[in-house]
Amino acid sequence: MSDEKGKRKGAAVKNIASSVTPHLHDTAPKGVSLKPRKAISPPGEEPMAAGSMKNAKATNAKLAQLDSVRDQPEHQALRTNQGVRIADNQNSLTAGVRGSTLLEDFILREKITHFDHERIPERVVHARGAAAHGYFQVYQPLDSLTKAGFLLDPEIRTPVFVRFSTVQGSRGSADTVRDIRGWATKFYTQEGNFDLVGNNTPVFFIQDAIKFPDFVHAVKPEPHNEIPQGQSAHDSFWDYVSLQPETLHNVMWAMSDRGIPRSYRMMEGFGIHTFKMINAQGKSHFVRFHWKPVCGAASLIWDEAQLLTGRDPDFHRRELWESIEAGDFPEYELGLQIIAEEDEHKFDFDILDATKLIPESLVPVQLVGKMILDRNPDNYFSETEQVAFCPGNIVPGLDFSDDPLLQGRLFSYIDTQISRLGGANFHEIPINKPVCPFHNNQRDGMHRMTISGTANYEPNSINNNWPRETPVAEENGGFSTSPQPLAGEKVRHRSDSFADYYSQPRLFWLSQTETERDHIVGGFSFELGKVVRPWIRERVVDQLTYIDHTLAARVAANLGLSLTKQQLQHALPGAINGLQTDAALSLYAQKQYPVKSRQVAILGADGICGDSLAKIKKLLTAQGVHSKIFAPHLGNIKTLQGKDIAVDGTIEGNPSVLVDAVIVVTGKESVATLMKNGNAKNYLLQAFKHLKPIALQGDGVRLYQSLPLPKPDEGVIVHDDTKPLIQQFIAALQKHRIWSREPLAEEIPG
Numbered sequence: 001m002s003d004e005k006g007k008r009k010g011a012a013v014k015n016i017a018s019s020v021t022p023h024l025h026d027t028a029p030k031g032v033s034l035k036p037r038k039a040i041s042p043p044g045e046e047p048m049a050a051g052s053m054k055n056a057k058a059t060n061a062k063l064a065q066l067d068s069v070r071d072q073p074e075h076q077a078l079r080t081n082q083g084v085r086i087a088d089n090q091n092s093l094t095a096g097v098r099g100s101t102l103l104e105d106f107i108l109r110e111k112i113t114h115f116d117h118e119r120i121p122e123r124v125v126h127a128r129g130a131a132a133h134g135y136f137q138v139y140q141p142l143d144s145l146t147k148a149g150f151l152l153d154p155e156i157r158t159p160v161f162v163r164f165s166t167v168q169g170s171r172g173s174a175d176t177v178r179d180i181r182g183w184a185t186k187f188y189t190q191e192g193n194f195d196l197v198g199n200n201t202p203v204f205f206i207q208d209a210i211k212f213p214d215f216v217h218a219v220k221p222e223p224h225n226e227i228p229q230g231q232s233a234h235d236s237f238w239d240y241v242s243l244q245p246e247t248l249h250n251v252m253w254a255m256s257d258r259g260i261p262r263s264y265r266m267m268e269g270f271g272i273h274t275f276k277m278i279n280a281q282g283k284s285h286f287v288r289f290h291w292k293p294v295c296g297a298a299s300l301i302w303d304e305a306q307l308l309t310g311r312d313p314d315f316h317r318r319e320l321w322e323s324i325e326a327g328d329f330p331e332y333e334l335g336l337q338i339i340a341e342e343d344e345h346k347f348d349f350d351i352l353d354a355t356k357l358i359p360e361s362l363v364p365v366q367l368v369g370k371m372i373l374d375r376n377p378d379n380y381f382s383e384t385e386q387v388a389f390c391p392g393n394i395v396p397g398l399d400f401s402d403d404p405l406l407q408g409r410l411f412s413y414i415d416t417q418i419s420r421l422g423g424a425n426f427h428e429i430p431i432n433k434p435v436c437p438f439h440n441n442q443r444d445g446m447h448r449m450t451i452s453g454t455a456n457y458e459p460n461s462i463n464n465n466w467p468r469e470t471p472v473a474e475e476n477g478g479f480s481t482s483p484q485p486l487a488g489e490k491v492r493h494r495s496d497s498f499a500d501y502y503s504q505p506r507l508f509w510l511s512q513t514e515t516e517r518d519h520i521v522g523g524f525s526f527e528l529g530k531v532v533r534p535w536i537r538e539r540v541v542d543q544l545t546y547i548d549h550t551l552a553a554r555v556a557a558n559l560g561l562s563l564t565k566q567q568l569q570h571a572l573p574g575a576i577n578g579l580q581t582d583a584a585l586s587l588y589a590q591k592q593y594p595v596k597s598r599q600v601a602i603l604g605a606d607g608i609c610g611d612s613l614a615k616i617k618k619l620l621t622a623q624g625v626h627s628k629i630f631a632p633h634l635g636n637i638k639t640l641q642g643k644d645i646a647v648d649g650t651i652e653g654n655p656s657v658l659v660d661a662v663i664v665v666t667g668k669e670s671v672a673t674l675m676k677n678g679n680a681k682n683y684l685l686q687a688f689k690h691l692k693p694i695a696l697q698g699d700g701v702r703l704y705q706s707l708p709l710p711k712p713d714e715g716v717i718v719h720d721d722t723k724p725l726i727q728q729f730i731a732a733l734q735k736h737r738i739w740s741r742e743p744l745a746e747e748i749p750g
C-alpha cells in the first residue's frame with residue numbers, strides 16, 4: 001500500500017468501508033488552466049453582459065449537431081410546409097369577399113391542421129421544467145474505477161443537457177411550490193448517451209417500482225376536482241404517507257427547506273440509487289452519484305416561496321435563464337460515494353434500498369469533476385420538452401445495481417416516451433441523438449428520419465454483415481454487464497433488510513439545526529392543516545412518534561391533537577453504524593456562502609446620491625453580485641449631482657421576494673419619496689421578515705425607522721460611508737439569511 005493510501009485510511013476514522021479504493025478525495029486540478037477549477041469561478045472571469053446564446057465560446061459537439069437543424073428564417077420567404085411561397089397570410093380563400101370559405105384553401109388547411117396538433121401529452125410527473133446546455137469535465141482520470149471514456153480524460157469536455165423540474169404540478173404550475181426537484185442530466189459521451197436522472201434529495205418515497213403508480217396517483221391533484229396544483233398538501237398524499245411508512249424519509253426532506261430551494265444553482269443533486277462502475281480490468285465498485293453546487297445549497301423561506309408563486313411563478317426558470325444570459329454560469333461538482341463490493345453488507349441498511357442514503361460521514365463524497373451550464377436552449381419545445389431521459393441509458397464502464405426501484409425505472413422511461421413523443425423513433429429527435437454514430441437494424445416506425453440501407457438483419461451477407469458487433473475490450477469495447485452470480489426462488493417478497501423505516505428519518509431530524517427543525521415542524525403543520533379527514537392527520541402524527549417524540553408533539557400541538565401516553569412511549573430507533581447525526585444532512589449547519597450570483601435591489605428615487613450609487617454598484621460587481629436599481633417609476637431618476645440614471649424596474653414590479661438583499665442609498669429627497677411609497681415600505685418589511693440583509697446608507701436609515709421594525713440587528717447594516725457599508729453587507733450576504741432574526745421576524749405580518 002502506498003503512503004498516500006495509508007494516510008487517507010488513517011484519516012477516515014469514521015469510514016466503515018474497509019477499502020474505498022481508488023481514493024479520489026484529492027483529484028481536484030492543481031492550477032491547470034484547461035481544466036475546470038474546484039472552487040467557484042471568480043467573478044469577472046466570465047462575461048457579465050447579456051448574450052450567451054451568441055457567445056462563440058459556448059459551443060460543443062452537441063450544440064454543433066443542433067446547429068444543423070436550427071431554423072434560420074432571416075431573409076427567407078414565408079412558405080408552406082411543401083415549400084410553396086405564400087402571398088397572403090392574413091385572408092382565407094373565400095367565394096366573394098363576404099362569401100363562404102373554400103375547402104380548396106390548402107394554405108389555410110395546412111396552417112390550422114398543424115396548429116390543432118401542436119400539443120403533446122405533458123410528462124406524467126415532472127411536467128414543469130427548465131433546461132440548459134453545458135459541459136462536464138473530470139478532474140483526473142478515474143481509470144481505477146471505470147473504463148467510461150468521459151471519466152478518463154480531463155481534457156475531454158463532454159456536452160450535457162440538464163433539465164430541472166418539479167414533480168407534482170402540471171406544465172404551467174409555479175416554480176417555488178414545496179416539492180421535490182428533478183435533476184436529469186444527459187451526458188452526450190463519445191460512447192453513447194448516459195442519463196443520470198436524479199432528484200434534489202438523496203432518497204425516494206418508495207422502495208419498489210410496482211408502487212410508483214399508486215404513489216403518483218396519491219400525490220397528484222385529487223381526481224375529482226384536480227386540486228391542489230403543484231402541492232402535496234391534500235388528503236390523498238398524506239393518506240398514502242400514513243399507510244406507507246417507507247415514504248417518511250423522503251417526506252422529511254420534502255417538509256424541510258430542501259423542498260423550497262432558492263434556485264436551481266443552489267441545490268444539491270443525487271442519483272439516489274446505488275450504481276456500479278467497472279474498470280478496464282473488470283473490477284466493479286458500487287457508487288452513488290452526487291451533484292454539489294459550487295455556490296452552496298440554500299433555500300427560500302416558506303412565506304417567501306408562497307408569495308413567489310404569485311409574484312413570479314417562473315422564479316427558478318427565470319433565474320437559470322438570466323444568469324446564463326449574463327454569463328454567470330451555474331456550476332456543480334460531481335461527487336461519488338464509492339463502496340467496495342466486499343463492503344456491500346457492512347451497513348445497518350441495505351444499499352439497494354432507495355429510501356436510504358449512505359451517510360457522508362460513513363462514506364465521504366469524493367469530488368471528481370465539474371459541470372458548467374453555459375448556454376440556454378433556443379426553443380423550449382424542441383429541446384426542453386422533447387428531451388427524453390431514460391435511466392437505462394448507460395455506457396460501458398457503468399452498470400446498474402439490483403435496486404428494485406431502479407430496475408422498474410429501466411422499463412418505464414422508454415415506455416412513457418413512446419406515448420409522449422409519438423412512437424419508437426424519439427431517439428432521432430435532435431436533442432436526444434447521441435453525438436457518436438449509431439447504426440443498427442431497427443427499422444421503420446412512426447416519424448422515422450434515418451434513410452436505412454438494404455440489409456436490415458444480422459448476420460447478413462448482403463452488406464458484408466455491417467453494422468457489426470464490437471467485442472468487449474478495455475478501450476472502445478461493446479457494452480458488457482458486470483458478471484454477478486444470481487440464484488434464488490421466484491418470490492414476491494420485500495427483503496427484510498429493507499424493513500426499517502424510521503432510523504434514517506431520525507438521523508435526518510437529529511442532524512438539523514434548531515432553525516431547520518422549526519421549519520420541518522412548520523412544513524408538516526401547514527400541509528396536514530390542509531388535510532380534511534381528521535383520521536389521516538392523526539395517523540401521520542402517530543407515524544412521527546416513531547421518528548422523534550418532540551417532532552410529533554410539536555406537529556400535534558399545531559394541529560390541536562394531543563398524543564397519548566402510549567404514543568410517547570413508542571421506542572425510537574438507534575444510531576446507524578454508530579452515527580447519531582451527520583452534518584452533511586443540514587443545509588445551514590456549516591456555512592459561509594460565496595456571494596457570486598446573488599441578487600440585490602437598490603432602492604432610490606429622484607435626489608439619490610449618484611456618487612454613492614456608482615461606488616456601491618462597483619463594489620458589488622467586483623464580488624459577482626448582481627444589483628438592480630428599482631424606483632417608483634421606470635425611465636430615469638435624477639441624482640443629487642444632477643445626472644440622469646436609468647432605472648432597471650419599478651419597485652412595485654420587482655418586489656423584495658425576487659432578491660436576496662436590499663440597499664437604500666442616501667439622498668434626502670430620494671428617501672423622503674420612498675417614505676411615501678407603500679411598495680418601498682413593504683420592501684423593507686418583507687425583506688426583514690424573510691431574514692434578508694438590509695443596508696441603509698446615510699438618509700436611508702429614515703425609511704427603516706419609519707416602519708414598525710425592531711432595532712437594527714446583525715443583518716441591518718447602517719453606515720454613512722460606502723466601503724464599510726458594503727463590506728459589512730457582503731459579510732451578512734455570506735450568511736444567506738439572518739437566522740438569529742427569525743423569532744422577531746415571525747411577529748411581522750406576512
Ligand code: HDD
Nearest residue numbers: 123125126163182183184198199204209212272412413416
Ligand atoms: Fe421518474 C420522469 C426522477 C422514480 C417513472 N423521473 C422523471 C424525471 C426525473 C425523475 C428527474 C424527469 C426527467 C425529465 O426532466 O424529463 N424518478 C426520478 C427519481 C426516481 C424516480 C430520482 C427514484 C429514485 N420514475 C421513478 C419510478 C418510475 C418513474 C420508480 C416508474 C416505475 N419518471 C417516470 C416516468 C417519467 C419520469 C413516468 C415521466 C416523464 C418521463 O419519465 O420522461 O416515466
